[in-house]
Amino acid sequence: MKRQLTLWLPLAIFIGLATSFVLGLRKPDDRLVPSHMIGITVPGFALPAIGTDISGLSAADLATGKPHLVNFFASWCVPCAAEAPQLQALAAQGAPILGIALRDRPADMRAFIARYGNPYRKIGMDPDSRVQINFGGSGVPETFVVDGKGVIRYQKIGPIADSEVGDLLAALKTAS
Amino acid sequence: MIAEAGLAALWLGAALCALQLVAAVLSLSARVERSRDTFDTAPGGTSLDFARDERGLSGLIRPVAVAQAVLTALAFACLIAVFITVDLSVKLVVENDGVGRPLMYRFSGTWGNHEGSMLMWVSILAVGGAAVALIERRLEERTLIATLGGQAVIGLGFYAFLLFASNPFARLDPAAPAGQGLNPLLEDPGLAFHPPTLYIGYVGLSIAFSFAIGALVTRDVRPAFARAMRPWVLGAWIFLTIGITAGSYWAYYELGWGGWWFWDPVENASLMPWLAATALLHSVTVLATRDGLRAWTVMLAVVAFSMSMIGTFLVRSGILTSVHAFAVDPRRGSFLLALLILYIGGALALFALRVGTVREGSRFDVVSREGALVINNLLLSVILGIVLIGTLYPLVVEAFGDKISVGPPYFNATAGPLALLLLIVMAAGPMMRWRREQLGIIARRLIVPALVLIVALVAVKALHPAIGLWPLLGLAVAAGVGLASLAPLWGRNLRRTPLHTWGMVIAHFGIAVALAGMASDSAFTQERLVAARVGETMAIGPYRVTLANIAPDFGPGWTALNATLAVKRGAGAAYELHPLARTYWTQGTQTSETAIQTVLDGQLYTVLGASAGEGRWQVRLWWKPFVTLIWAGGALVAIGGVLSLLGRLLRERRNELRKAEVWA
Numbered sequence: 001m002k003r004q005l006t007l008w009l010p011l012a013i014f015i016g017l018a019t020s021f022v023l024g025l026r027k028p029d030d031r032l033v034p035s036h037m038i039g040i041t042v043p044g045f046a047l048p049a050i051g052t053d054i055s056g057l058s059a060a061d062l063a064t065g066k067p068h069l070v071n072f073f074a075s076w077c078v079p080c081a082a083e084a085p086q087l088q089a090l091a092a093q094g095a096p097i098l099g100i101a102l103r104d105r106p107a108d109m110r111a112f113i114a115r116y117g118n119p120y121r122k123i124g125m126d127p128d129s130r131v132q133i134n135f136g137g138s139g140v141p142e143t144f145v146v147d148g149k150g151v152i153r154y155q156k157i158g159p160i161a162d163s164e165v166g167d168l169l170a171a172l173k174t175a176s
Numbered sequence: 177m178i179a180e181a182g183l184a185a186l187w188l189g190a191a192l193c194a195l196q197l198v199a200a201v202l203s204l205s206a207r208v209e210r211s212r213d214t215f216d217t218a219p220g221g222t223s224l225d226f227a228r229d230e231r232g233l234s235g236l237i238r239p240v241a242v243a244q245a246v247l248t249a250l251a252f253a254c255l256i257a258v259f260i261t262v263d264l265s266v267k268l269v270v271e272n273d274g275v276g277r278p279l280m281y282r283f284s285g286t287w288g289n290h291e292g293s294m295l296m297w298v299s300i301l302a303v304g305g306a307a308v309a310l311i312e313r314r315l316e317e318r319t320l321i322a323t324l325g326g327q328a329v330i331g332l333g334f335y336a337f338l339l340f341a342s343n344p345f346a347r348l349d350p351a352a353p354a355g356q357g358l359n360p361l362l363e364d365p366g367l368a369f370h371p372p373t374l375y376i377g378y379v380g381l382s383i384a385f386s387f388a389i390g391a392l393v394t395r396d397v398r399p400a401f402a403r404a405m406r407p408w409v410l411g412a413w414i415f416l417t418i419g420i421t422a423g424s425y426w427a428y429y430e431l432g433w434g435g436w437w438f439w440d441p442v443e444n445a446s447l448m449p450w451l452a453a454t455a456l457l458h459s460v461t462v463l464a465t466r467d468g469l470r471a472w473t474v475m476l477a478v479v480a481f482s483m484s485m486i487g488t489f490l491v492r493s494g495i496l497t498s499v500h501a502f503a504v505d506p507r508r509g510s511f512l513l514a515l516l517i518l519y520i521g522g523a524l525a526l527f528a529l530r531v532g533t534v535r536e537g538s539r540f541d542v543v544s545r546e547g548a549l550v551i552n553n554l555l556l557s558v559i560l561g562i563v564l565i566g567t568l569y570p571l572v573v574e575a576f577g578d579k580i581s582v583g584p585p586y587f588n589a590t591a592g593p594l595a596l597l598l599l600i601v602m603a604a605g606p607m608m609r610w611r612r613e614q615l616g617i618i619a620r621r622l623i624v625p626a627l628v629l630i631v632a633l634v635a636v637k638a639l640h641p642a643i644g645l646w647p648l649l650g651l652a653v654a655a656g657v658g659l660a661s662l663a664p665l666w667g668r669n670l671r672r673t674p675l676h677t678w679g680m681v682i683a684h685f686g687i688a689v690a691l692a693g694m695a696s697d698s699a700f701t702q703e704r705l706v707a708a709r710v711g712e713t714m715a716i717g718p719y720r721v722t723l724a725n726i727a728p729d730f731g732p733g734w735t736a737l738n739a740t741l742a743v744k745r746g747a748g749a750a751y752e753l754h755p756l757a758r759t760y761w762t763q764g765t766q767t768s769e770t771a772i773q774t775v776l777d778g779q780l781y782t783v784l785g786a787s788a789g790e791g792r793w794q795v796r797l798w799w800k801p802f803v804t805l806i807w808a809g810g811a812l813v814a815i816g817g818v819l820s821l822l823g824r825l826l827r828e829r830r831n832e833l834r835k836a837e838v839w840a
Contacts (some may be wrong), residue, residue, distance in 0.1 A: 008528045017568070021513055022513065025513060044786045044794040046766070046785075059785065059794065060786070127765070130766065
């Protein structure tokens with residue numbers, strides 16, 4: 001009898017597995033995966049600009065000796081529009097913000113900035129999310145604190161809430 | 177026109193697959209009935225019609241399996257044709273076109289996408305089934321019919337998946353004026369070899385799965401069954417080994433991150449079937465030689481292919497985040513999940529119902545060849561479990577509302593020590609006799625390797641006091657186990673040593689070699705990231721590297737910055753390396769083409785990054801001592817597999833000839 005029961009064990013394990021698959025598939029795609037890159041130097045990259053007035057972004061812009069906020073965003077991303085006021089507030093308090101626009105078009109990006117304001121010192125276009133992957137990011141919007149040597153220090157997944165502006169400023173301060 | 181022909185061939189293939197299943201079911205049930213009727217029927221047969229019917233059906237099954245494979249392979253050939261001719265009226269081609277790219281990449285681009293690779297998957301499945309139908313003569317006819325029936329059940333589901341959820345031949349009306357181009361990362365010879373070999377391995381395991389189903393249906397789990405199954409498992413395992421080794425090297429040089437294994441979910445998806453297949457390979461030997469481990473072997477055969485299917489599901493459903501993931505479509509995910517539940521759940525239920533009625537095999541002592549193989553199996557299973565848990569843990573935790581991510585530290589810390597233990601068992605196992613062995617004899621045989629292990633441990637620690645614990649243990653174990661794995665050849669006439677023994681020795685030795693490479697890479701790798709001016713010299717490992725020049729360059733579809741690195745080692749002659757930073761103009765994608773110098777004692781790995789401003793360029797350099805041993809070891813393992821397969825097949829052929837002589 002005992003042997004009979006053990007024989008059903010593999011099926012029972014598989015049913016557990018299949019249940020987690022079903023739950024995983026049914027969940028909306030809002031998985032937050034924290035970056036594995038915290039404490040690691042950002043790999044080299046150079047992203048083109050959207051035009052001549054705002055310059056593009058490369059890894060060298062990060063390794064300037066001062067910490068930066070790197071914000072991944074996109075014109076097609078609704079939460080990005082929602083966090084725009086908080087980014088403006090951060091910029092107003094002197095936080096150097098660099099933008100990386102994911103899978104975007106220059107014209108759409110211009111319209112986005114015209115509508116929601118431009119808190120960014122530089123904006124790089126990342127058409128296939130390569131740089132995002134290199135940062136260990138997985139979603140949009142996402143904001144990283146990168147120290148003066150180009151090492152990732154802090155990651156904020158999802159839009160920045162009003163209450164989190166202070167956290168990011170504090171993270172910038174600890175990174176310097 | 178070609179696309180329609182391909183689609184038609186695919187539909188016909190699916191129809192034949194259905195016919196194969198029907199024929200299998202009918203002829204199996206007819207046989208059961210006939211065996212019941214035997215006593216009622218007069219000799220000479222009043223039930224002639226019935227008998228003819230039954231023979232017709234089971235006679236049908238082999239040709240149908242072959243025809244199905246021909247049609248499906250034809251469909252795949254049609255897809256290759258529309259990719260090579262860049263037919264922009266086919267939707268899939270538009271999404272992955274290779275306009276202006278070399279012929280080889282247009283060809284391999286066929287399977288660089290979800291639909292194409294899925295068609296390749298199904299084609300291999302069909303060809304594998306046909307191979308069984310054509311070649312397999314040892315299996316009892318009823319079990320063979322059940323096996324081909326099982327193969328047809330798997331096939332039908334995946335045909336349906338292709339035809340209803342992933343039609344590779346869908347047209348675009350009107351045709352697109354231009355395509356979106358191939359992902360440049362896939363524009364590499366690696367794509368031509370890595371997916372096909374890996375898929376042959378994955379899908380080849382379906383044959384073991386179908387064998388297991390066949391054996392469960394007919395309750396025929398005997399050494400003869402294991403001997404019939406072994407070459408198929410071995411074949412699939414060889415391809416898996418090659419596919420994983422090639423994939424690791426491909427990722428290593430193409431991604432430009434300097435790493436060779438990232439514990440990425442998709443890498444794990446290929447490792448898990450390999451672990452299961454490795455365990456199966458060893459347990460099937462116990463069943464074939466000693467008639468032990470019957471239920472366990474059947475179980476492993478089911479698990480191995482289940483891992484392949486779970487891998488396919490993980491890659492294509494977007495359920496886990498990975499660099500390999502294909503375009504994500506939840507409908508496809510649900511479809512695959514339904515197939516998964518049906519097949520794996522069905523097979524495990526059949527296992528639970530039937531295997532209890534399979535007679536238990538022979539018993540054996542704990543200290544014996546069988547005992548060592550059981551420990552090997554347990555360790556492999558535990559490692560498999562660890563990888564599975566690590567890969568799926570984020571998913572399971574998420575079901576409870578938390579979000580986490582499992583990385584290399586988990587896998588290295590848990591699977592690493594077990595793998596070292598496994599290697600020690602691997603060294604001792606082949607020294608033991610079947611059935612029963614005396615502990616003292618084994619201990620004596622292990623003295624020399626153990627001494628080598630200790631000497632290596634002390635020597636490495638003395639030369640490199642700063643080395644970490646695990647790399648140190650890794651190097652020492654590699655030395656001891658490498659030596660011990662050659663032990664089965666000691667005192668033997670090497671010419672008379674059977675080929676499959678050579679195969680085992682070489683494969684085991686290859687594992688030790690790969691371990692040495694891994695340990696050396698993690699212990700001694702040096703890395704430098706420099707913002708260099710032209711003319712500047714950087715030192716790394718034994719090398720002095722001068723950035724001599726940065727020049728523009730171009731090729732089909734891309735422009736690039738081409739760095740000239742003048743490399744000098746000690747007093748040797750200087751030579752040049754040319755890492756590229758490429759930009760593909762169709763997509764604006766940037767890739768870095770690494771330049772790697774392979775020498776006897778390691779590799780110098782160079783990557784050109786972006787401009788760092790003020791006339792400086794980012795140059796990334798790695799010196800990786802003995803890193804090549806990782807893939808050399810993988811290749812040795814595969815070669816060992818091939819020798820073993822050849823040895824078994826040749827011996828069988830000899831035995832058959834001898835039997836034929838006796839009868840003549």
